[in-house]
Amino acid sequence: MSLMGTRSPALKEKNTKAELKRQRVLLIIAALFVVYGIVFYYLPLFGWIMAFQNYKIKDGIFGSEFVGLRWFKFLFSDQTFIRVIRNTLCMGVINLVATTITAIGFAILLNEVRNTFGKKLVQTISYLPHFLSWIVVTGIVHDALSINGVVNELFVNLHIFDEPVSFFSHKEYFWPIVALSNVWKETGWNAIIYLATITSIDPALYEAAAMDGAGRWQKIKHITLPGLRSTIIILLIMNIGNVINAGFEVQYLLTNGFIKPVSETIDIYVLTYGVGKMNYSLGTAAGIFKTFVSLVLIVLFNFIAKKTGDERLF
Amino acid sequence: MKSKKIFALTMACMMGLGAFAGCAKKKDEILNWNFFAAMHGSEINDGNEIQELIAKDTGIRVKETWLAGQTSAEAIGSIVASGELPEFIDGGDGSEELYKAGYLVAWDDYLAKPEFANLKEMYSDKEWEMFKHEGHIYWANVFQNSYQGKPVSHGFNDEAFWIQVRVLEWANYPTIDTLDDYFKLLEDYYAENKTNADGTKIIPYTCLCEDWRYFCIENAPQFLDGYPNDGSVIVNLDDPNNPKIVDYNTTPTAKRYFAKLNEVYKKGMMDPEFAIQTYDEYMAKLSTGAVLGMCDQWWDFAGTVNDNFKANKLDEKGYNYVPLGPTIDKGMTNRWYIGATDTLNSASGIAVTTSCKDPDKAFKFLNRMLDQDMHNLRFWGIEGTDYLVDENGIFYRTQEMRDKWADSNYTKSHCCMYAYFPQYGGMSRDGKNTMQPGDSTSEFFAGMADPLVKCFKAYGYDSYNQFLRSTDGIVGIWYPMYQFSNNLKTDTDAGVAWTKMGETKHTWLPQIVVADDFESAWNEYMAAYADCKPEEFLKYMQDTLDNLIKS
CATH class of the missing domain: 1.10.3720.10 (MetI-like)
Incomplete structure (x- = not known):
């Protein structure tokens, strides 16, 4: 506990960097899943805007009339x-x-x-x-x-x-x-x-x-x-x-x-x-x-x- | 060494040539295109003989696909959403949506050109006008359209209360005037006959309620009141200058009709599974000959059922159906059959989509479909194999040929009607034969089993439509009104009302038929129905009708 407390911020940063470097493969793999999540789970949420429009295929998501709730x-x-x-x-x-x-x-x-x-x-x-x-x-x-x-x-x-x-x-x-x-x-x-x-x-x-x-x-x-x-x-x-x-x-x-x-x-x-x-x-x-x-x-x-x-x- | 080189060079040249030849050949290759109909149908086999002949002739082989499991609205909805379209499509009630999404190719430029004269000939200018959306034509309905507008039909393609001829024979061919007469006859017959010869239990009456086919239970009240099939409303002509839209769901006749069904159900004469059967189960049931009667459209059941009867020799037992056109009270005129006229349904039809890479070729294909030789090939088959021509030039079939055409295995591998592509009824261009074999007088009677012929003779009729004893009379220019309601969607108040009315009827109609206490069930149903605001829908229909008359 005492050791941790006396660590200087610089040392901490260095440690983090070393840690990052050590785990880079894991991070890359994790990043892939984050990207996957963003693309397949979060981006489609953009389509929710349709719920507040009178959506027509021809007018598209930007051209459709906004109707609120x-x-x-x-x-x-x-x-x-x-x-x-x-x-x-x-x-x-x-x-x-x-x-x-x-x-x-x-x-x-x-x-x-x-x-x-x-x-x-x-x-x-x-x-x-x-x-x-x-x-x-x-x-x-x-x-x-x-x-x-x-x-x-x-x-x-x-x-x-x-x-x-x-x-x-x-x-x-x-x-x-x-x-x-x-x-x-x-x-x-x-x-x-x-x-x-x-x-x-x-x-x-x-x-x-x-x-x-x-x-x-x-x-x-x-x-x-x-x-x-x-x-x-x-x-x-x-x-x-x-x-x-x-x-x-x-x-x-x-x-x-x-x-x-x-x-x-x-x-x-x-x-x-x-x-x-x-x-x-x-x-x-x-x-x-x-x-x-x-x-x-x-x-x-x-x-x-x-x-x-x-x-x-x- | 040298000779080897020359040999190699020759080989190389030959291969090069071969490759060129390959390319050239590829250009002539038959295109495989797709067609989708938002209807149920059966696919024909790959390599179907007549399909191959047509493919060689036109350079296009069309694979027809149909609804599978989903409803027509869902199918078209997912096509619209995905944008993945076949080259040809019949969107049914969803046609309007396909157009709105900009997926259909306009016909106008093609119809103006002389090489598409066949297509142009399908309808008069006035009729084409009905198909127009913002000034353009996007589809053409291929059904109920006789060559040069002259129908010759021994058939009856529409809705009726059907009854097996054996029941009529048993009762010594009585006259059926009213709904009560009809069910009385079924009841009397059923009292003495509970099972068929093969041991299957007789079902006196059944009623299909599945998906869009629930018209079998739903729209009889309009006919019982003596009106023609406007489909979604009645057009009341008490004041001829001022036609009025009337809702047939809430008339006293509607109540009496459902009360009758309720009574029939309580007497145990109604198929207990009527409300839960699928279309396939319904067809299977009818095909056994166990069902004495039902209300349906000819085109909805007769093709499959009659073929099955024929294939299993059940037609000889008098299982075939003839139509009856009862009214709610005695002494009324009826319009079950509106006379020998074509019904123009401008709400749907065959269309070419923007996915088609060569629309010119597509329209040529549609145009070619209407040439007489092609039309004969599609509906009569191959001369010599499927029909013969006598010395007067009249087409006929031998019994063997007729049996083959009633055998689904044979038709799947041999016949290719492309039935949703442009076609005609009526007389063919030679003036002697009919466009469709079923309309030919000789073929009509030749294909019939004895009990059916006997029934026709007993009444002295020579066509199905005479059984209905309908009054002739011209239908209004608005007929049928359903062409204006079928495309309604939930983006307008009228559309919301129309949708909800449909849902409410779908749920309630079977319930009131099986209700222990009809009166209270009917009142509950009427309350639920009123909640749908049917007045919004009726107002829209009245406005549409008024505008149509004005223009």
Whole structure:
């Protein structure tokens, strides 16, 4: 401490220079990423100006009429947009909760399997759906849940249903369907990171617990779950910003006139107005709003995490 | 040694020549151009026989691509945003946007030149005027346009309540006047026939609601009130000098029509999946012959469905559809069929884009499409293979040829209609044959299965349009009004209202059909509809109509 304090400014500068020279390769590499970030994340933000214009392709970004907050006013007086925000947030939260819980549960269950071959087999099979694209998954979901689909056939033959149910004609089934599709597709994949964390828990803890007479359930409750705590928090913070990205493909591909009021998300709204109706300004305004909500959510959750004294992102 | 050198020199020369030859050959090579239609269609195979013949003739091979998965608005929107255009395009409802973005080549200079006489001939000067934007023409609609304006049609290309001929036969060919009659007939038939011979369950009535095709559920009220298909509004002519725009969505007839659908649904006669089916599923359903009736446009279903019937010999079971033109009450006249006139839809059509490097060649290609020999090749096929000519010069097909043209495998590898490129209906230039095989009287009846022929005979009709029993009468110069609403975008109040009305109807119409309590659902729908400010839209349409009449 005392040495540091007596350093002259000149020496400090020299040191910094030497440090810079020593790390120049690292700095060059880092610079590349900074440039990448500027080009691909910050420069496009310039396009946000469209949200405040009545943008026309022919007039371009410099020639279009400036209209101030007209499109934002339009958005918040539009019942559809309000509904779309609700849908996005609700589906986002349901998906987040469902996928997180199932992934943790699955990881713990898998960890309890002693047979290595069986464990590996289940793990491999369970994460394969992650690699299917949504178009394939929605195709499967759509067919399975149609009136003549497997699900109806099974339930009717088991006499659980009296007659086939048209799942996509009921608004109340849509959110669960989306959540289940997400769970089916992502559980195995999401479980990987939890499994890795579990393996890093000191085995001595389990041994000690066993000595004290803890059963399986108690070991899970008192060792595994607390061991996972910090990972869960970090992943939650990272994913909370994604709540607003509740999805595009699933909702877009599975929708129909009946369930549109509950299925439309912000992304679909941006597509229909921004691209479909070529109102780029309105699309941009909706996009800005989405980014804003995302930012608020992350900062808020990070703040809560900080307050409760846990891991945090920044 | 010397000989070797000479040999090498010769070789070098030859290679040089070869290279030159290569260059020369390249100049003659066939250009591969693209066409995109903001419609659904099926791609033909590479190396399609007639396509190759056309390519050799014109030097251009056009690859046609269609909507895949996305809606037409999204497709055109992304093309406009990216600026990546095919050489030819039919932008559908997005045509106006393509023009506004400055992506289309004006036709005027070409139409003025004698070598593009075929294109010029497509429309009268007055009709071309309708296509003009700021004084220039950017596209030409290729449909519903008969050669020299004289349609000859046994067909009926438009909207109707369709019914399978077996149902009519079963009821001994009754007269259907009203919507109630129509559903009564379906109900009676269904009461006695629950399944088809092959065991599939009969669906008495279905109704497509997907994307823009929701007109199948949406626009019947205008017809039921006796008006023609203005598409987005009714033009009321009670005072002939002062036509008035009326919203058909809120009329008492609309309410009665949806109440009827609601009743049909509650009776279990409506396809339970009607609101959630995709177009493909709908077509598959119709193609099995399980659906007794629906409201649709002929062009939306008949091509595929009739080909499927033919290929699987289902037409012999009386599954083919004939159109009916019911009204809401008895004793009304109807305008489901507006007579043998062409409908000019100036809102969309084939266009050449600024991405085309040689517009002159593009217009020559379009012009060539209308030459009689080329037109015959596109729609009739190759003489000797696809059709024969009798001693009087009349084209005809053998049954084998007809079957082949109903087989999609054959048509994909052999036929190339370029259907979205300039074409004609009506009589061909020789005055004997029709431009399109489907319009030829002999071909029309020769291609029909027995039950269908029997049905025509029982009613004493010789064309589909007679089934509608519509009143003749001239439609106004504004007809169809939808050409003024289809291009509306959200940058005006009328456009916002139009968009929201569409969204509201899309969401609500299926809901009121399945509602337990129709009355309260209808009131809720009407409240939601009023929130869209339809008056803004109707005012715009009224102004447009008034201006049109003035000019």
